Amino acid sequence: MSDVIQQEFFALPVAPHVVAKIDGEPLYGSKTLNFMFLQSLAKASITKPVVNDIRKLIKEKTVIPCWMTKGVRKIRKFVINEKGAIRHIAGFYDPNSKKVIILVDNHINKWGFASNKVLAEITIHECIHMFADRNPTKFYSAFKNDLNKFYYAYFNEIFDFGGKPVKEMENIVRFIASIERKVAGVGLSNALLKRYYNYLNKHLRKYSGLKGKEFDKKLMDYIAIMKFYSKSVPMFLNARTKYIHILNPLQKAYQSTFGGVSDTIPIQELFVVSEVISVSSEIKMRSSIYKMFR
DSSP states (O other): OOTTTOEEEOOOOOSOEEEEEETTEEEEEOHHHHHHHHHHHHTSTTTGGGHHHHHHHHHTTSEEEEEOOGGGGGOTTSOOEEOTTOTTEEEEEETTTTEEEEEEOTTSSTTOEEEHHHHHHHHHHHHHHHHHHHOHHHHHHHHHHHHHHHHHHHHHHHHOOTTOOOTTHHHHHHHHHHHHHHHTTTOOOHHHHHHHHHHHHHHHGGGOOSOHHHHHHHHHHHHHHHHHHHHOHHHHHHHGGGGHHHHHHHHHHHHHHHSSOOSSOOOGGGTOHHHHHHHHHHHOOOHHHHHTTO
8 A cells, every 4th residue: 555545553652751852841752652653654655765864863862753742832933844634743843952853643543543654754854954954064065956946936936037047046045044044943033034135135136027116015025924924823824815926936936846836835935945855855855865864
């Protein structure tokens, strides 16, 4: 049976103990959970080639499988990755502790089942964020072409370059990558958003086919939706329809760059370049992603 639909028995809590603390909130795991976690990843096509590498990361306590608890939902500063309709598997990368936290609900259903594919996708997704944070130079070098192509396609859709090349695109992507490092575990400040606005205004306006006020409006909207998102996810969700002209081009950029679209609402890509590669791994796994594990 395809691992897209395969459901595997997952461990119910056995001898749970505290395996990590995030913002003072204890997270619980067990040796049984670790074993069953790896068994599940070994049966998913996207993680099977690197399951031994993930085993090492678990041994090093860099990747930590945990039981999902109510307290985890109180950790608001992290974007908790939940895939589609399966709300019983989640994960996030903590840039302060440099750890990937994978959360599994032992009540995933009355039989205790978990989806191998979803677990694998979330694990790869969050590990990519970790690799980008650990060694940003190596990360950018590995994915420079993908990132430059993605952000060119995105900005071209918004600011209408008319297909003209943007000589500064590599520097622009590097600038956005520097924003990612600054906001990790902190958030987007007004000063940082102002700096971001000024940078894009300086480097993109001259390539745009938009008239002055139209360009100004698009750029202000670009910054505004990030501001909403940095305030709270509910605020972003309430405002997103007004900024669909900023958000929809992200899906078009995924389609043109990677041949598919994100199954979540894209927004982090505006200031987290590693999100582009994380999402792309769910569209199409590539050898360059596997190499990050080795």
